[in-house]
Amino acid sequence: MMSRRYVSLWFRHLLTDWLTLRQPELKDVPFVLVAPEKNRLIVKATNRLTEQYGISTGMAAADARAVVPGLQVLNAEPGKAEEILKKAAAWCIRYSPLISIDGDGLILDISGCTHLWGSEHDYLKSLVKTLLAKGYDVRGAMADTVGLAWAIARYGKHKPIIETHEHQNALLPLPPEALRIEPETIDLLYKLGFFNIKQIIGHERSALRRRFGNNFLLRLHQALGNVDEPLQYIHPVEPYHVRLPFLEPIRTAEVIEMRIKDLLDMLCERLTAEGMGLRKAVLKGYRVDGKVIEAVIGTNKPSNNAAHLLKLFALKIPGIEPALGIELFTLDAFKVEEVEHKQENLWLAEGSDESTDALAGLLDRVGNKIGAQNIHRYLPQASYWPERSLKPALSLAEQPDMDWNNGRPRPSLLLKYPQRIEVMALLPDEPPRHFIWKGKKHIIKKADDAERIEPEWWQHPERHNHRDYYMIEDEKGGRYWVFRSGHHEGEGTRWYLHGFFA
Amino acid sequence: MTEARQNIIKRLQKDILGWQGFAPPSAAEKKGIGLGPIEDAFPNGIFPTGNIHEMLCAEKEQAAATSGLMMGILSVLMKNNGACIWISTGxxxxxxxxxxxxxxxxxxxxxxxxxxRDTLWVMEEALKCExxxxxxxxxxxxxxxxxRRLQLVVETSKVTGFVLRSDMRKLSTTTCVARWQVNxxxxxxxxxxxxxxxPRWQVELLRVRNGLPGTWQLSWSNHGFTWAAEQDLETQYTDVQLQVG
Structure with a gap:
């Protein structure tokens, strides 16, 4: 198994740092954040100055006030810490794609990330320094296991980076609370005279379990790396994901296009190797000011052709606002399908492979500009009801499963909604002699027999009357499709114009 | 003497056509697309594919007739390859x-x-697609x-385009190869x-680049266009005139 590396970040004064950034006047004032608990105000967060007086979280606010003269007591917002951590985690994406929130800090899976910054040392330095510069009092540590990184960040005294395979030695001198266990267990350990982990580790497993429980053993072995520790990452990893961080933020359209091309080349290389093509991809740009911009493209046909995909993104580039600059691009293929290798019986009949590709490319371009929902292709459907005699095709390769011909001619133009017409018919069940549409009188010279179309009862059990359709021709040669809705003897008989024949 | 002169004129016309980009027909093109006498109105006697045709249809009845004529032409154009793209707002x-x-x-x-604006953009993109x-x-x-934009695109891609225009008040000169009206x-x-x-139509070619405008009667029966013989045309044409009058 490839050895993994983790960084643990501990925000020592997360809430107070955050507040100080928003209210700079608090910078040199000792203050605490409190929340009511069992009818008392309990300190929930302290700042650096308050800590110097020995105030810690869990104290009663009244006690803290007594200790520190002029202590500012502010209300803590419930749930704020998670919110800030989530934002911090989102920001950390430029250091690693795998980030998990862990109590009052973050865990980053940095396996294979550090070489981009030169060395592990430079990596950690850059990460911690940037956060410090932002105003957050943060401690970071790097180790082979999550547990040890967590412990070193909080209790380490010597160096923040524990070399590979050194984790056992590094863990031994640490105090028991470095194991992430319940306070009761820690108290018990101290009572029994265990002041560091070295003393514990020599004891028999069964004895430890009996005394301190399963959780203790699990935490110990997680820190030692004997047991895997699954993390919940805030950005679940897409199977097809590529990323491109920049040393210098990029701002111009030309550079953005070049970088998108690099990303697509990387993604398409992998897709081609696996015989897959993408149907939907999302490009995310992480800007210097912390905002994330997105561009989405979709294709009609799975594609791993970088040049074609770049064309689709090129249409989106004018919408990408780099503002002060983009630091990182990520590209995710959300929907991936197998590329059709063999020439299926495509609907283009004798059209060559190339022309099919060209058409799919065209429809992608158009779809990405004006919306793919505006592109339609139809297949026949087994229904005589004119509005339902066709259905939209789902893909470019879909073939009709029946003939278009259903016996009677159909009009070239069909009105979306049939329009009422005034009609004069000699006999009730005959075609009309003339009709008036939009104030113009059309005298009928020729007419075909009626075609009665019944609505399918399973579609609309009670709503529709049957329709008697007539193809009629007026004295000028205009050919129309009109129908009488309902039975000719009935009350609700009405005439409608529905279409025009060629 | 006159015959010799006519030959010279014919040859000159042919040269001019060649200079304007109308190549003499190849054997395959000679078969035509079934429009019969209408094809003779075009230069070299061929229906110009790879060009933009302008169809005037102000009324719904005209639009229906035009779509019938276009479908008849498309049945030949689409035999060889490809699809047809239809762009519209309504x-x-x-x-x-x-x-x-x-x-x-x-x-x-x-x-x-x-x-x-989008219609024309999509049309231009579609015309680029071979x-x-x-x-x-x-x-x-x-x-x-x-x-002219559309014309420049089709000159390289050789795709045939049809523009259906509904507003007759704004007719202006265009670079389209022909202006049709079908009633x-x-x-x-x-x-x-x-x-x-x-279905039977009166097909008018109002303008033809390097060709002869004219009026024909055309109908579609089962699997092809049929056209009225020369002598019928005269009488039927006057019929139409009377009706219109």
Whole structure:
């Protein structure tokens, strides 16, 4: 198994740092954040100055006030810490794609990330320094296991980076609370005279379990790396994901296009190797000011052709606002399908492979500009009801499963909604002699027999009357499709114009 | 003497056509697309594919007749390869009707746009695509500049385009190869048979680049265009005149 590396970040004064950034006047004032608990105000967060007086979280606010003269007591917002951590985690994406929130800090899976910054040392330095510069009092540590990184960040005294395979030695001198266990267990350990982990580790497993429980053993072995520790990452990893961080933020359209091309080349290389093509991809740009911009493209046909995909993104580039600059691009293929290798019986009949590709490319371009929902292709459907005699095709390769011909001619133009017409018919069940549409009188010279179309009862059990359709021709040669809705003897008989024949 | 002169004129006309980009027909093209006498109106006697045609249809009846004529032409154009793309803002065309004119409706791709600007953009993109047999766009008007853009695209891609124009008040010069107007004519039935016969139209070529404008009567029967013989035409034409008058 490839050895993994983790960084643990501990925000020592997360809430107070955050507040100080928003209210700079608090910078040199000792203050605490409190929340009511069992009818008392309990300190929930302290700042650096308050800590110097020995105030810690869990104290009663009244006690803290007594200790520190002029202590500012502010209300803590419930749930704020998670919110800030989530934002911090989102920001950390430029250091690693795998980030998990862990109590009052973050865990980053940095396996294979550090070489981009030169060395592990430079990596950690850059990460911690940037956060410090932002105003957050943060401690970071790097180790082979999550547990040890967590412990070193909080209790380490010597160096923040524990070399590979050194984790056992590094863990031994640490105090028991470095194991992430319940306070009761820690108290018990101290009572029994265990002041560091070295003393514990020599004891028999069964004895430890009996005394301190399963959780203790699990935490110990997680820190030692004997047991895997699954993390919940805030950005679940897409199977097809590529990323491109920049040393210098990029701002111009030309550079953005070049970088998108690099990303697509990387993604398409992998897709081609696996015989897959993408149907939907999302490009995310992480800007210097912390905002994330997105561009989405979709294709009609799975594609791993970088040049074609770049064309689709090129249409989106004018919408990408780099503002002060983009630091990182990520590209995710959300929907991936197998590329059709063999020439299926495509609907283009004798059209060559190339022309099919060209058409799919065209429809992608158009779809990405004006919306793919505006592109339609139809297949026949087994229904005589004119509005339902066709259905939209789902893909470019879909073939009709029946003939278009259903016996009677159909009009070239069909009105979306049939329009009422005034009609004069000699006999009730005959075609009309003339009709008036939009104030113009059309005298009928020729007419075909009626075609009665019944609505399918399973579609609309009670709503529709049957329709008697007539193809009629007026004295000028205009050919129309009109129908009488309902039975000719009935009350609700009405005439409608529905279409025009060629 | 006159014969020699005519020969010279013919040869000069041929040269001019060649300079203007009308190559003499190849054997395959000589077969035509079934439009009969109308094809003679075009230079070299061939229906110009790879060009933009302008169809005027102000009324719904004209639009229906025009779509019938276009489908008849498409049935030939789409035989070789490809699809047809139809772009419009308010689509009324009913795909099942295409079957009657020998076109498989599932090879028509409809693109609905919100604005006319988008229609022309999509048309230009579609005309660039060599995998397409024909592109049809429905617009209100077409300016000279817009038509020239489209013309430049088809000169390289050789895709045939049809622009259906509905606003007759803004007719202006365009670079289109031909301006058509199709009006429905009363259908003819054999003897006294009742019912409506095969679709019949009066096809007018109002403008033809390097060709001869004219008026023809055309109908579509089962699997091809049929046209009235020369002598019928005269009488029927006067009929129409009377009716209009």
């Amino acid at each position: 689509r009324k065309f009913f795909p099942p009707s295409a079957h009657h004119f020998g076109v498989a409706a599932h090879r028509l791709v409809f693109i609905d746009t919100q604005r006319e 995998g397409v047999a024909a592109v049809i766009a429905e617009v209100n008007e077409l300016s000279f500049a817009q038509s 429905p004519l009363p259908s003819q039935t054999e003897g006294d048979l009742p019912g409506v016969g095969f």
